[in-house]
Amino acid sequence: MNLILIGTNHRYSDIRTREKLSFSQNDIMLALSSLIEEAIAAGAVILSTCQRVEIYAQDGDAALVKRFFIRFKEAPASYAKYLYIKEGEEALRHLFRVASGLDSQVVGEAEILGQVREAYLTARSLKAVTPLLGRLFERAIFAGRIIRRSAAISGPEPSVASIAVEKCEKLVGLSNRVIFVVGSGVIAAKIAATAARKGAKCIVVANRTFEKAQELAEQVNGKAVRFEEFYRLLNEADIVFSATASRHLILKKDAFLQNRTVKKRLVIFDLAFPRDVDTAIGKMENVSLFNLDDFKEENLFKDREISRANELASEKAKKFLEKEENKWRSGSVQGQALLR
Numbered sequence: 001m002n003l004i005l006i007g008t009n010h011r012y013s014d015i016r017t018r019e020k021l022s023f024s025q026n027d028i029m030l031a032l033s034s035l036i037e038e039a040i041a042a043g044a045v046i047l048s049t050c051q052r053v054e055i056y057a058q059d060g061d062a063a064l065v066k067r068f069f070i071r072f073k074e075a076p077a078s079y080a081k082y083l084y085i086k087e088g089e090e091a092l093r094h095l096f097r098v099a100s101g102l103d104s105q106v107v108g109e110a111e112i113l114g115q116v117r118e119a120y121l122t123a124r125s126l127k128a129v130t131p132l133l134g135r136l137f138e139r140a141i142f143a144g145r146i147i148r149r150s151a152a153i154s155g156p157e158p159s160v161a162s163i164a165v166e167k168c169e170k171l172v173g174l175s176n177r178v179i180f181v182v183g184s185g186v187i188a189a190k191i192a193a194t195a196a197r198k199g200a201k202c203i204v205v206a207n208r209t210f211e212k213a214q215e216l217a218e219q220v221n222g223k224a225v226r227f228e229e230f231y232r233l234l235n236e237a238d239i240v241f242s243a244t245a246s247r248h249l250i251l252k253k254d255a256f257l258q259n260r261t262v263k264k265r266l267v268i269f270d271l272a273f274p275r276d277v278d279t280a281i282g283k284m285e286n287v288s289l290f291n292l293d294d295f296k297e298e299n300l301f302k303d304r305e306i307s308r309a310n311e312l313a314s315e316k317a318k319k320f321l322e323k324e325e326n327k328w329r330s331g332s333v334q335g336q337a338l339l340r
Contacts, residue, residue: 003136004041005091006065006083007054010105013082015050015293019274021073021082023048024247025122031055031072032128040064043130045137047098047119049112050160050273050292051105056095058130062087092136093317099144100313105297106158107306111186113144136320143316147309161190161243163295164269165198168239171288172267175199177238181222182230182250184212187243187271189219195241196220204237206230207244234260240268242276253280 008021023031028046035041041060047053057065062085070080086094094103099116101108120137123129129137168174179200181192184207192203203222207213210226217224225233227250234256244250251268256278260266263286270277270291282289 002059003088003091003132004057004060004062004065005054005086005094006057006062006069007047007052008082008084009052009054009103010293010297012084015273015275015291017079017082018050018053020075021053021069021079022273023053023073027072028119028122029126031068032123032126034072035060035065035068036128038068040068043123043128043133045119045123045129045133047116049115051112052098052103054098056091056133058133089317089321092321093314095136095140096143096147096313096317096320097310099140100147100309101144102147102306102309102313105292105295106160106163107297108148108301108309109159110148111159113141113148116144117141132324135324139316139320143313147312147316150308150312159187159190160271160292160295161187162194164241164271164290165191165194167290167295168241168267168269169198172239172265174239176201178202178204178236180204180206180230180233180237180240181216182206182240182242182276183244183272184209184216185243185245188241189216191241191243191271192216192220192222196222204230204233208246231255231259234266235262237266238264240266241271242268243271244276246272246276247274249278250276251278251281253278256281256284 008018023046028048031046032044035044035057041057044055044057046055055065055069066080066083066085069083070077097103099113101112104112174195175198177200179195181188181203192205195203203220205213205217205222205224206227208227210224213224265286268277268289270289273292275291277289281287
C-alpha cells in the first residue's frame with residue numbers, strides 16, 4: 001500500500017513550531033491542489049489541528065512530500081527535523097489511532113474524530129481523495145467511534161478544556177473567582193459551563209461577535225461584553241481563559257499594560273491555536289500564563305482501557321489492510337490500480 005504520512009505533533013514539536021507549520025483552510029485547499037497538479041501524489045488529505053499537522057498522501061515519494069511540506073509553509077530547512085515519516089501499514093495504523101483519540105495530548109478526547117472527518121470531507125470536496133483514501137478515511141472514522149465505545153473510553157469526554165479547568169482549580173481555585181472567557185466556540189463553552197458549575201463568582205464572556213458572547217453568557221448566567229470592554233475590565237479578572245479562532249494575537253503587551261493596573265495575581269490560560277496572548281505578558285509580575293504545551297500528556301482512563309483501545313485500533317487497521325490486499329490478489333485491474 002503506497003500510503004505516505006508526513007507530519008508532526010505535540011510530541012515532536014512545540015507550539016511555536018506547530019503554528020509555523022499549521023495549515024489554514026485556505027492553505028489546505030491550495031496545498032491539495034498543488035500536490036496533485038505537480039504530480040507529487042495521486043491524492044491526499046491534510047489534517048491540521050492544535051496538536052498535529054499531517055499530510056496523508058497516496059502514490060507519492062516520501063522525500064518529495066516532505067520537501068513540499070517545508071516549501072509550501074515557507075519554513076526553514078531545519079524544520080524538517082520536526083517531521084516524522086510513516087509509510088504503508090504504519091501510516092494506516094497511525095490514522096486509526098489518531099481517529100480513536102489514542103494519539104492525542106488528552107488521551108480519548110472526542111474532538112479529534114470530528115477534525116479527521118472534516119479534513120477528509122474537505123479533501124473529497126476538492127476531488128483530492130482517491131477511492132483508496134476514501135475507503136481508508138471512512139473506515140478510520142467509523143472505527144474511531146467503535147473503538148471509543150468498545151474500549152469504554154467514551155465516558156465523561158476528556159478535553160483540553162476540562163484539563164485546563166482542573167489545573168486552574170488546583171492552582172488557585174474557581175470558587176468565588178471572577179473568570180473571563182474569551183471566545184464562544186466549543187472550548188470556551190465547556191470552560192464557562194464547568195466554571196459555573198464549580199461556583200465561579202462571575203463569568204464574563206467576550207467575543208468579537210457580541211451576539212455569540214450573549215448566547216454563551218446566558219447559558220451560564222454570566223455577563224457578555226464587547227471586546228473593547230473586555231480590555232477595560234481586566235483589573236477585575238482573577239482568571240482568563242482565551243480560546244478564540246483568531247489568526248492573530250488578541251491580547252498584546254501594550255494593551256495589557258495600559259488596562260491592567262492592579263497588583264493582584266492573574267492567571268491566564270491561552271488555549272487558542274494560534275495563540276491569543278502575547279508571551280511577554282507571562283513574564284510580568286503577578287501574572288501566570290499557560291498555553292497548550294504546558295499540559296503534559298493526560299490519560300484519565302485505566303491502563304487496561306487504553307491497552308484494549310490500542311489493540312482494537314491495530315485489529316481494525318489490519319482488517320482494512322487485509323481486505324484491500326485481497327483485492328490486489330484477486331488480480332483485477334481495478335484492484336491493482338487502487339493499491340498501486
